[in-house]
Amino acid sequence: xxxxxxxxxxxxxxxxxxxxxxxxxxxxxxxxxxxxxxxxxxxxxxxxxxxxxxxxxxxxxxxxxxxxxxxxxxxxxxxxxxxxxxxxxxxxxxxxxxxxxxxxxxxxxxxxxxxxxxxxxxxxxxxxxxxxxxxxxxxxxxxxxxxxxxxxxxxxxxxxxxxxxxxxxxxxxxxxxxxxxxxxxxxx
Amino acid sequence: xxxxxxxxxxxxxxxxxxxxxxxxxxxxxxxxxxxxxxxxxxxxxxxxxxxxxxxxxxxxxxxxxxxxxxxxxxxxxxxxxxxxxxxxxxxxxxxxxxxxxxxxxxxxxxxxxxxxxxxxxxxxxxxxxxxxxxxxxxxxxxxxxxxxxxxxxxxxxxxxxxxxxxxxxxxxxxxxxxxxxxxxxxxxxxxxxxxxxxxxxxxxxxxxxxxxxxxxxxxxxxxxxxxxxxxxxxxxxxxxxxxxxxxxxxxxxxxxxxxxxxxxxxxxxxxxxxxxxxxxxxxxxxxxxxxxxxxxxxxxxxxxxxxxxxxxxxxxxxxxxxxxxxxxxxxxxxxxxxxxxxxxxxxxxxxxxxxxxxxxxxxxxxxxx
Numbered sequence: 001x002x003x004x005x006x007x008x009x010x011x012x013x014x015x016x017x018x019x020x021x022x023x024x025x026x027x028x029x030x031x032x033x034x035x036x037x038x039x040x041x042x043x044x045x046x047x048x049x050x051x052x053x054x055x056x057x058x059x060x061x062x063x064x065x066x067x068x069x070x071x072x073x074x075x076x077x078x079x080x081x082x083x084x085x086x087x088x089x090x091x092x093x094x095x096x097x098x099x100x101x102x103x104x105x106x107x108x109x110x111x112x113x114x115x116x117x118x119x120x121x122x123x124x125x126x127x128x129x130x131x132x133x134x135x136x137x138x139x140x141x142x143x144x145x146x147x148x149x150x151x152x153x154x155x156x157x158x159x160x161x162x163x164x165x166x167x168x169x170x171x172x173x174x175x176x177x178x179x180x181x182x183x184x185x186x187x188x
Numbered sequence: 189x190x191x192x193x194x195x196x197x198x199x200x201x202x203x204x205x206x207x208x209x210x211x212x213x214x215x216x217x218x219x220x221x222x223x224x225x226x227x228x229x230x231x232x233x234x235x236x237x238x239x240x241x242x243x244x245x246x247x248x249x250x251x252x253x254x255x256x257x258x259x260x261x262x263x264x265x266x267x268x269x270x271x272x273x274x275x276x277x278x279x280x281x282x283x284x285x286x287x288x289x290x291x292x293x294x295x296x297x298x299x300x301x302x303x304x305x306x307x308x309x310x311x312x313x314x315x316x317x318x319x320x321x322x323x324x325x326x327x328x329x330x331x332x333x334x335x336x337x338x339x340x341x342x343x344x345x346x347x348x349x350x351x352x353x354x355x356x357x358x359x360x361x362x363x364x365x366x367x368x369x370x371x372x373x374x375x376x377x378x379x380x381x382x383x384x385x386x387x388x389x390x391x392x393x394x395x396x397x398x399x400x401x402x403x404x405x406x407x408x409x410x411x412x413x414x415x416x417x418x419x420x421x422x423x424x425x426x427x428x429x430x431x432x433x434x435x436x437x438x439x440x441x442x443x444x445x446x447x448x449x450x451x452x453x454x455x456x457x458x459x460x461x462x463x464x465x466x467x468x469x470x471x472x473x474x475x476x477x478x479x480x481x482x483x484x485x486x487x488x489x490x491x492x493x494x495x496x497x498x499x500x501x502x503x504x505x506x507x508x509x510x511x512x513x514x515x516x517x518x519x520x521x522x523x524x525x526x527x528x529x530x531x532x533x534x535x536x537x538x539x540x541x542x543x544x545x546x547x548x549x550x551x552x553x554x555x556x557x
Contacts, residue, residue: 145242
């Protein structure tokens with residue numbers, strides 16, 4: 001019971017991007033995943049990538065309103081990592097014995113599907129952003145991604161006042177939206 | 189300019205940045221103007237996407253930070269520096285378990301082998317050279333292995349005599365003069381046994397440790413002197429690659445072996461011996477080395493422990509040298525007449541052996557208590 005409460009606190013911390021909670025989850029689970037990846041033809045870099053991808057999946061799951069933790073964080077993270085890595089190995093054309101280890105796993109296919117869709121959306125957005133060119137890209141990133149205020153941005157980018165910066169931002173935003181929505185299909 | 193204000197308003201509306209009054213007005217505007225409503229929905233979706241991307245990026249950043257923080261603290265481990273590791277290091281990390289297992293197996297095997305070698309090899313003159321005489325312990329082991337304890341009842345060894353070592357010897361004079369290795373005679377007396385098992389008392393005439401040669405004389409009423417020896421003892425004329433054979437007593441029975449001349453010098457360039465390649469074992473020391481015509485060309489003395497089939501034989505010239513040296517001082521030696529001609533040339537090997545085997549003896553050295 002206590003453990004369950006602890007895990008709820010950790011997940012709330014993860015959603016709020018709290019470094020202590022992230023450290024705690026990281027520390028608790030990373031070594032297990034690393035051992036799994038290294039034992040299955042992976043490198044240290046692979047282990048880190050896969051684990052962080054799983055952490056993001058966990059974050060997304062914890063953030064969604066309908067979220068219910070049906071298993072331990074450990075089990076969930078391990079299941080996601082296992083699924084991700086086996087998929088990657090298959091893409092590389094390597095066939096591994098799909099025998100289940102001693103670790104318990106849960107079905108995470110649905111979550112991973114959502115995660116993949118989301119990643120694809122991010123790719124569209126990032127591609128649209130980078131095709132904007134400068135200074136639009138940096139300007140919009142500063143405002144929307146890094147959440148900087150317009151006055152700060154105008155000082156940083158060298159606009160004489162915030163209104164000019166706003167004007168520029170508006171033009172850039174219009175272009176970005178156009179680029180984004182030609183790629184992004186709603187409901188697809 | 190209008191559009192900018194409108195978009196700004198929409199953003200404020202979506203971010204809950206409007207006061208209640210303004211909000212109510214804006215919602216009214218949305219209801220009445222489908223274009224604005226559409227813009228709001230579209231912008232909401234867009235903002236949602238860009239917001240998600242922002243969160244995502246921040247999270248990735250936090251994760252990276254966590255990773256390096258934990259790595260610094262030593263809570264997680266990557267076997268080296270972060271990410272930019274060389275291929276060798278990666279390979280090492282991947283295979284270090286296998287390597288460790290292989291290394292331990294190799295280590296254990298090496299230790300077991302060296303242990304066995306150390307246990308079974310007789311005390312050697314030095315680490316690389318092994319004398320081919322047998323210590324008596326091995327004789328006992330061999331006897332036990334045969335399951336039949338050889339009775340020493342009719343042995344000519346005195347009852348208080350203790351066997352110390354054994355080896356091989358061969359006649360250089362039909363009257364009963366034998367040559368063997370000095371290191372074979374680690375005792376005060378010796379008996380010799382011929383290939384039929386007949387034992388004779390012998391006395392040690394001379395031991396020359398420098399050349400590792402010794403001369404024995406059979407002094408036994410049962411011994412019937414040979415009128416002539418079938419082989420000759422060659423002084424020179426040996427070629428590399430020449431086929432050789434030997435007879436000796438690595439066990440109680442006479443054993444035949446063959447090989448070839450490998451080098452005209454011995455261990456570390458010793459010019460008084462040859463390197464030959466044949467299989468020799470403890471007990472072969474003092475045995476004659478014959479060429480294919482049946483001439484004695486050397487006396488087996490020792491072998492290299494670190495290499496297989498590397499055996500050293502003292503050149504037969506050494507026998508002449510020793511005999512000549514002793515002739516002046518010892519009257520017994522003066523009587524030695526070395527065989528100069530061989531009657532074995534052109535004979536089949538089996539016939540040669542039949543002729544020769546009676547002249548090759550097993551030497552048992554003993555100490556009287």
